[in-house]
Amino acid sequence: MIERKHAGGDTVLVIDDEPSVGQVVVDFLQQEGYRPIFCSHPREALECSKKNAFRLAFVDVNLPDMSGMVLASKLKKMDPSSEIVFMTGYGSFENAVLAIKIGAYDYLRKPFGTNELKLCLKRFQERQALKEQMELAEKRYSDLVQNIPTLIWVLRKDFQLEFVNRACFSVLGYKPDEAINTHNWFMERIHPENRKHIREVFRSAFNSGGFPFSEECRLVHKNGHFIHAIIKSTLPSGDKNDTEINHLEGIVVDITDRVFLEKTSVQKEKLKTLGAVSAEVAHEIRNPLVSIGGFARRLQQRAPELPEGAIILHESKRLEKILKRITEYLEPVELSLQECSINHVVSDCVKLLTPEIDRQGVQCRLDLDPTLKSVHIDKDILTHISSLLIRNAAKDMNRGGTLRIRSFESEENVHLEFRNHNPKKTKPKDMENLFMPFDKDGDLMTIPASIRALRNMGGLLSFAQEQDDMVYRVSHPKGDHHISAMNTELPA
DSSP: OOOOOOOSOSEEEEEOSOHHHHHHHHHHHHHTTOEEEEESSHHHHHHHHHHSOOSEEEEESSOSSSOHHHHHHHHHHHOTTOEEEEEESSOOHHHHHHHHHHTOOEEEESSOOHHHHHHHHHHHHHHHHHHHHHHHHHHHHHHHHHHSSSEEEEEETTSOEEEEOTHHHHHHSOOHHHHHTSTTHHHHTBOHHHHHHHHHHHHHHHHTTSOOOEEEEEEEOTTSOEEEEEEEEOOOSSOTTOOOOSEEEEEEEEOHHHHHHHHHHHHHHHHHHHHHHHHHHHHHHHHHHHHHHHHHHHHHHHOTTOHHHHHHHHHHHHHHHHHHHHHHHHOOOOOOEEEEOHHHHHHHHHHHHHHHHHHTTOEEEEEEOTTOOOEEEEHHHHHHHHHHHHHHHHHHSOTTOEEEEEEEEOSSEEEEEEEEEOTTOOOOSOGGGGGOTTOTTOTTTHHHHHHHHHHHTTOEEEEEEETTEEEEEEEEESSSTTOOSOOOOOOO
16 A cells, blocks of 8 residues: 555545546545545536635546546635645647646546555655645744744835734834834834935935845834834845845844943943042042041131131031042942832832823823833932932923933833933033033032943933933833842932
């Protein structure tokens, strides 16, 4: 017996107006373990095919009322996956060509024997096995493309998406069908400041025959926050010498966490340098300050009528306060780490500060992700930072303004974003001044201490001016493995 490796059931149609020939085929199929159904008329075969699923049909070319070629065409139309074997008492080149066009895989010349049927059935089984392997390979490829945690895209020359995988939802918050059916969706996801450049990069790639590129930019998530990403294209399939291409293929890699780590490292080095400088300044100030204060007091005792002594003593005390600020900034304290919901903390802060910000004519709008995971963090420090950022934002805004507070997560971090619209606010000339610990007005004095405390827990406090929006973002790892052994005190 031939080993059966067929798929889609054991039913086989046999259509022949000569019962003796049909019976030979039926008997052979039964011996091979199949379930043959014999039909002597084309209409009977069509009705039978509606009720029975089959993968193989033996069709006589010369049938009454309808030729076997026409019948086979109808059967293939009803089930394109079915296979057709033609049987005929005479053959012609025209019939062979027509059979190929219809999609027949084999052709038996009457009279035929068992050996010819065995060979025909073996070819069918091999063909079915090959189909199964191809379907399995296609399914594995499809599963790989759809489930890989990297956004894969195919873009037409009119900048309309032709394909995007399911990672579109995890990266940008859109379902694939939603993205494909939205006009100009891909370009609208590019940050406005990067859009013109990325559009030119795509145009250049189309005009150069798909020469691959890799560009870093910001993308706009469905929830409104920005993610850092790399857009890469791949070499087009087909003739590489063809400069006329209508599609580009590529990927989008979310590098938000990598940018977060880079910023954290930069801030760590800045704070390390600042700590060394601060310690040196405190040491150098302390000795002369003691001498100046002592001489000022002696001068007041000897000549109390001279105003200079009081001035010197007053300025000495002011220097002492500055020195205290330096030393307090450098003093570490223990952190109290616990599982904490960022959403609950910021909600409590807003409730607590609502009367204060209401008096300033400012509203708070919360957009918190209800699925956000808890993090291992010092709740008091997070509360202090959130309250500080809410107060600073409210102070910078005009009456009637809205402070938007959003929580969201990336692959490795959770984020809190404080965004206020202030078109009259000019961009600071030196953004680094926002994070200096000794601002001359003292307004932002606690921000650097907050940065340092958050950084020692593995987090990051960053600032950006995005068009007319002032944006502070608190980021923190989902795990607790980033926590530093050095902890930091916040000013009272």
